[in-house]
Amino acid sequence: MLVNKSPDIPYQELPFTGQFHIFPLGSFSNALTHEPHRHDHFQIIWFTKAAGRHMVDFVWYEMEDNMVFLLRPGQVHQLDCDREGTSIMFTEKFYFANKNDQGTLYDFTYLFNSWHGYGPIRLGTCVSESLALLSxxxxxxxxxxxxxxxxIKHYLNAFLLLLEREKKRNAAETMMPYQHDARVVQLRRLIEEHFRTEHQVGFYANTFALTPKRLNEITKESTSCTVTELLHERLVLEAKRSLAxxxxxxxxxxYELGFEDPAYFSRFFKNNTGISPQDFRDMMFK
Known part of the structure; x- marks a missing residue:
């Protein structure tokens, strides 16, 4: 169960005046890290040694040594573990300081699991040594x-590229498909920007000058989900955050999520989770 019963999810800001920070996990510990909270920046958490659990957007993961989590701004997470390792934090402004950099970070959005992905990355020994050097x-x-x-950005890019390669290796070992399509990356970004107001596949298909059928085909090849399923997953996640x-x-x-009928919204939530919105809220605070 979530332990934080405050009315709103607390935000954790970067603990410095700049836009990039790297530090040992053991040197940064406060009460907030043990409660559900979210960040206004990207974060890479590399647990070199860990025992316990880590919650990311209502999913609990059993911790292992050499495990990496990548968090996007706004994700909710909670640490309930003893840990050693490294945390890297950076803002979008830091990464996109140069106009020529626009779009580069979003090549890595498949790594930063915000509402659909394969979970943490498990590192092999060789790549751990390379990441330690880059750190x-x-x-x-x-x-x-x-x-x-x-x-710093060149080192960070190399760090992310190594993580992407490890993620592909993880996917191969678990027999899970790993496909990277720039159009799907852009679709995720569009859904993130518009999910509260645009619930129809046609809106997203028009952006790509594609038919809804063709966009669904492209999306299913990379994610095994339709556009509607991705959109519904994002809506349900935001509803859970607000309820909890x-x-x-x-x-x-x-109404905040763009639904006109509360009864329809309740049916939508239950169809996707198996539980009503109120029952979900009650369950979070038992």
């Missing part, structure tokens, strides 16, 4: 007298 190089650059944003971490009524949540 050291980033730490050295950040603390140096001539710190360069460009140098706010005092908003079911009716208020219904």
């Amino acid at each position: 050291q190089l980033m730490e050295r650059e950040v603390t140096g007298t001539a710190c360069s944003r460009s140098v 971490f706010s005092h908003k009524s079911v009716k208020e949540i219904c």
Whole structure:
């Protein structure tokens, strides 16, 4: 069960005035990390040693050594574990400081599991050694007298590329398909921006100058889900966040998510979760 019963999900901001930070997990511990909270930045959490559990968007994961979680802004997570390792935090502004960088980070959105993905990345020994070296190089650059944003970003890109390769290896070992389609990455971004107001596949298909049928075919090849299923998954996740971490009524949540009829919204939620919105809220706070 979630232990935080505050009316809203607390936000954890970067603990410094800049836009990039890297530090050992053991050096950053406060009460907030043990309660459900979210961030206003991207975060890479590499657990070199861990025992316990980690919750990300209502899914609990049993911790293992050499496990990596990648969190997007707004994701809710909670740590209930002893841990050693490294945390890397950076803002979108840091990554996109140069206009030529626009779009680069979104090549990695498949890694940052916000509402659909394969969960944490399990690292092999060889890649762990490479990531440790890159972590050291980033730490050295950040603390140096001539710190360069460009140098840090090159190290960060290399770090992410290695994680993407490990994710593909994880997928192969578990017999799960791993396909990366730039159109699906863009679709996820569009859904993230418009899921509260645009519930029809046609809106997203028109953006790509495709028919809804063709966009569904492309999406199913990469995710095994239709556009509607991805959209519904995102709506349900946001509904769960509001039900669990706010005092908003079911009716208020219904309207905020673009539904016109609270009764229809309740049926939608139950059809996708097997439980009514109110029962879900009650379950969270037993």
